[in-house]
Amino acid sequence: MSYQEKRTIVNIATGLLVLAIYFIDTLGRYRSGAIALDDLESWAVAMLIFIGIYIAISIIIQIIFHILLAISLAAQKKIQDKTTCEEEIEKSIDLEFTDDEMVKLIELKSMRVGFSFAWIGFIVALVSLALNYPPAVMLNILIVSLFGGSVFSDITQLYYYRKGVR
Amino acid sequence: MAKEIVITNNIRKLRFFANEMTQQELAEKAGASRQTIIAIEAGKYSPSLEMAFRIAEAFGVKIDEVFGYEIKEES
Numbered sequence: 001m002s003y004q005e006k007r008t009i010v011n012i013a014t015g016l017l018v019l020a021i022y023f024i025d026t027l028g029r030y031r032s033g034a035i036a037l038d039d040l041e042s043w044a045v046a047m048l049i050f051i052g053i054y055i056a057i058s059i060i061i062q063i064i065f066h067i068l069l070a071i072s073l074a075a076q077k078k079i080q081d082k083t084t085c086e087e088e089i090e091k092s093i094d095l096e097f098t099d100d101e102m103v104k105l106i107e108l109k110s111m112r113v114g115f116s117f118a119w120i121g122f123i124v125a126l127v128s129l130a131l132n133y134p135p136a137v138m139l140n141i142l143i144v145s146l147f148g149g150s151v152f153s154d155i156t157q158l159y160y161y162r163k164g165v166r
Numbered sequence: 167m168a169k170e171i172v173i174t175n176n177i178r179k180l181r182f183f184a185n186e187m188t189q190q191e192l193a194e195k196a197g198a199s200r201q202t203i204i205a206i207e208a209g210k211y212s213p214s215l216e217m218a219f220r221i222a223e224a225f226g227v228k229i230d231e232v233f234g235y236e237i238k239e240e241s
Binding site for chain 1: 190193194197198199200201202204205208209210211212213214217
């Protein structure tokens with residue numbers, strides 16, 4: 001499995017993990033009565049906090065992932081050829097982390113899928129308002145569609161890495 | 167009936183004749199990721215003209231010795 005595939009899987013796992021934490025926390029608070037459907041201020045604060053948590057968790061997980069991957073690549077290279085110098089190891093790690101034209105093309109194509117998902121979510125959110133659902137429902141549909149768009153974009157990337165792109 | 171152009175390549179054969187050059191070595195020489203070389207070799211990705219020239223350069227051959235094409239009728 002290539003670096004890009006591993007990175008994508010880590011991104012998907014991070015997105016799903018944060019979304020799960022968000023729903024477990026907010027649903028728990030909603031059921032206990034700590035947050036009401038018409039209390040938009042509380043929902044906005046909860047969402048802002050979770051966006052912050054998502055950014056922080058993403059950065060931490062990416063740093064850990066890159067450190068572990070670099071260590072495993074260096075060890076692999078050393079096992080394959082014990083005479084390998086550090087310069088060669090660094091070069092092979094840099095090459096593994098290279099984002100070339102195919103990677104960029106895949107990112108562009110998958111981003112389109114992610115945006116489409118987010119747009120559909122936005123329209124569904126508007127429909128929910130038009131059907132007289134509480135604004136908190138619309139906000140939650142919006143956040144799910146944004147996170148979902150990001151996850152779908154990553155899943156599409158994984159698909160293209162496996163199936164190829166023309 | 168529409169015609170589809172399928173890009174073919176001889177990368178596996180050229181690697182064999184280049185002293186069994188690994189995909190990693192080719193990636194290093196062509197300035198691409200190993201993932202991309204694997205995809206090109208398997209026919210899952212059609213490289214840009216620039217990348218195609220860089221791969222040919224890595225083998226020290228002309229581009230038409232690395233890449234070719236087939237025309238397929240689309241049904």
